[in-house]
Amino acid sequence: MDNNNVSINMKTIEKIINELKEIQNLTPEDAVKYRVNNLIEILAEVTNFNSEESIEDIIYLKMKEAMSKNPDLHVKLYMLYRGLNDGKISKEEAKEMYQNYVQMYPFDSMIY
Structure with missing residues (x-):
C-alpha cells in the first residue's frame, strides 16, 4: 500500500x-x-x-494545575519534578512517567 x-x-x-x-x-x-x-x-x-516548553516546565505547570483538583496527582508530579531536577530521573523516564500519571488523572479525581 x-x-x-x-x-x-x-x-x-x-x-x-x-x-x-x-x-x-x-x-x-x-x-x-x-x-x-x-x-x-x-x-x-x-x-x-x-x-518551547521543556519537560520540566510541562510537569511544573501540570503540578500547579493539579494542586487544588487532585492532591494525590500533585504529590506524584512534585516527586517526579524533584527527581528530574536533581538528576535522579532521565528526561525520557520523566516523560514516560508523566504520561502515565496524566492518563490516570481523569479517572483518579477525588472529592474532598
Whole structure:
C-alpha cells in the first residue's frame, strides 16, 4: 500500500497547536483536556515540532494545575519534578512517567 504524504506549512501546524492549547486552557472538563493533549502530542511527534516548553516546565505547570483538583496527582508530579531536577530521573523516564500519571488523572479525581 502506498503512503500518501501531505505537505503542510509549519506555520499552519504551529497555529493548529496553539489553537489546541487555547482550547485545552479554556475547557473545564478533564476528559477534553486529556484528548486535546493527546492531539498536541501526536502533532508534535509527526512534525518533530520542538515545543518551547521543556519537560520540566510541562510537569511544573501540570503540578500547579493539579494542586487544588487532585492532591494525590500533585504529590506524584512534585516527586517526579524533584527527581528530574536533581538528576535522579532521565528526561525520557520523566516523560514516560508523566504520561502515565496524566492518563490516570481523569479517572483518579477525588472529592474532598
